Amino acid sequence: MVSYTEDQRQKMTAQNVRISDTKAGIITVAVSNQKIFTATAQKPPAAPVGYITISAKKLLKNLEISNGARINAWVESMRASSPTHLKSSPSSLSEDHTSWRLHHPSALEMFEQIIDSSKGKQIVIFLDYDGTLSPIVEDPDKAFMSKKMRRTVRKLARCFPTAIVTGRCIDKVFNFVKLTELYYAGSHGMDIKGPKKGSKFTKDSESLLFQPASEFLPMIDEVYKQLVDKTKSTTGAKVENNKFCISVHFRCVDEKKWSGLYTEVKSVLKEYPKLKLTQGRKVLEIRPNIKWDKGKALEFLLESLGFANCTDVFPVYIGDDKTDEDAFKILKERGEGFGILVSKFPKDTSASYSLEEPSEVMDFLGRLAQWKQVSLREDSRV
Template structure:
């Protein structure tokens, strides 16, 4: 259904362009009443403007309905009937086994390679909550992530504004990629002399005025829909509908569409209980992953082992990159079987924390073993 929504969007955009062209032609003809209507070029169908506009309206309505269906499919009220991963003994578990159960195999695959960690935030390091401003990670999770960062280069990759994610995590030693990777910053430097090596990358800066303008319009347009919340993530916008009555989802989708119709340089995508508005540039979490690997000096290395953990549709871009590269793997955080490019699965943030702890323990064990061997050699 998601793909259907995108397809209809392309059809509507195409029809709108044709409509504009026909309107322009009719204006010219009206100024010269004696002019004869030119025959349609070979291979083209003749269609009236009235009928075209009717088709436009029908297709636009279908597109909104497609979005509503997609919104409904991601709702907990509808996925309750879907068997959980724990209850499902089918092929999904075979192709996406638990990363905890397969931990030894994962460690074997990473031997002799540099592990680089990429972590989504909401639903991965913190639980999904009704109020996005209260998506706090636990103290245990923060302590675990800090240990991970001491062992491996570590980045948080989120749809959230980079500053907001940093305020949640509060660990200066991490890389942060906010706004779906459109706002990337490296670890803070302790020495002023290292300022020239600090990483800051913002490929969508030119869109900032437009994003702010659309944000104000969305806040005003959606305020009549109880429970809707518009979040400004600097380089993208999020319209949260987790607390919106399902009967109002169609109304909310129409409201968002009514604002975006005047901004062709912005595109609409969907995450978990949220509609995302982003610039049309070719940039996503997968591109951010590649950029960070290159920045770390691992662009063309065969001895790097990237691990990406995420729970959202937007994380699929990163999962696909790793699958295409044939390096490392993705871990999907979900209690329900989903179509994904990830290789392994974990069910909730607590399992993510257990997995990260085991990685740290394994790293510390290998370091201790190496030190012991070196000491024996010296003796």
């Protein structure tokens, strides 16, 4: 007898379906109320009016195709995260890029307009790490930011409240950044801490600690160990424990093995319905299935800084990943500040502006800090 998952049953509620296996002499009939009746017969009776007869063999084949389609959809999404797989011709890519830049102009080219729109408001800076402050590298443990970028971010933090919002755990990203005057929101905002020292934008930084998913820590550790074991046969795969989430990096995995890697990850997660699977740039992310993301972390930090319902705040969020879209959308909904997407290629985004790579991010942040320092000197003369 053919068995059905709850998902397959729900898909059949719109019509009555009878599945027959004439060789086995077993008839399974699913009626519209989703109850399943089975009967044994030497010959299948004629299908009643309103019923559709489907062979078990054909149904199983269709289910395999459906499951394969879901896997293929994920693989296509994984492939899309790599700009080198764009199939368009050079001329059409150029046209697409030109059109996209009209809607998402360079933040460097629009710097003066950005400054004009922020006048009279407190600028607050939010920065992703990988692909924003540091280049994307094959080994995630070697995603070091340059000394020049560190100096630029330090100058920025002296002028504006500045936060790093990343999928990495706080300890790892702090070892890369090494700046105590910043706010850090690790694990996609599930672990938030204030500056240890050096920030003039908070009175009691030690009290700024928020972990909305602390109850998931034992589960995350358990799944991490299983994923390490499951993926060890996939050359190039790297599993990273980011405390409140897990990252499965496939940047160094042969593309032919992506579907197998995805299947292995899913096989582990099927036993953990309280965790969800999402995707970033060449990485699969496993996170607690709660309503918390980088956008929520942005709102929490603004509220902690006293800007929850203010109209005189100007948040700027810079990031390159799909997970940063949650923050871009929040800013768009608030109608305050804007998002900047770091990308050399056109992408669907809620960001208002764009920058092509971390070197442009550094130039933009440097100009912001310089503008603020000049403004302060001018104000002191008045």
